[in-house]
Amino acid sequence: MGRRQYPWVLATVAWSDAQQYTRGTLDGLPLLSHGCAPRDVLATRRQLRALGLRPGGADPVAVLYGRHNRSKARWFASLYLIARAVPVRPMTPAKHTALAKANLARRICRTCGRDPLYVLPRSTRQCWPCFELTHDTDDLTEAA
Template identity: 70%
Template sequence: MARQYPWLLAPVPWSPAQEWIRGYHDGLPLLSYGCAPQHLLATRRQLRAKGKRPNGSDPVALLYLLHKPSKKLVFAIYLIALAAPVRPMTPAKYSALAKANLARRICRSCGKDPLYILPTSTKQCWPCFEAEHATDTTEIGAA
């Protein structure tokens, strides 16, 4: 049985020489887990950990790994040399973030702030949720 992604010696954008890749996917070189040169390439999360962002550049390769026999994970890989520093937080961004977090804490029943983020399924604080469900159980028991 032939491998789905056989090894292939091909030119790549991050090196002047040809390198071993696992074929192409969507026109981009496909790399196995652990085969990408870590000093040249990084995923979006790895760039963020280094304090950088892709800066609008397109990915130069795709990294794939098999999580289970039925599940493949594919990640875009960017050139670290083309990455730019992360934009700093401004007072306006801090203000917008504070407003968004406050909206996640306001109970839809009583309108109070219980000082914790409410569940997205109910959007209610615990006392309101208990009061609503206590009346539901008494109605069921009475019937």
């Protein structure tokens, strides 16, 4: 334990004009340990998502590493420039309408035409009251 696998290295980085201390490089990107990455400038994909942003085709500018407390396993996460991230693609009205239509079609009972507010079984496309009713009727017809 306590072995310093990643020594501090002063390096040129994408997010600052001045050289910054890093933990070397990984796959050609500056490596940062958890806690020394500037949170206001760099973010992981998940952190971007929380901000309503996505990398938008931008390449990561650094790699963050940390260690899981329990397993001691090392994890790595790509870091992106928040300034270069773009908003999450909003759903277009057309997309929204198509999705709503598809969902509604799956809910409308083909017998009574009502929306029971749940997705109907694919095989019957009927709400439960109608299903029971038609099956009772069938039974009666058969019995008669």
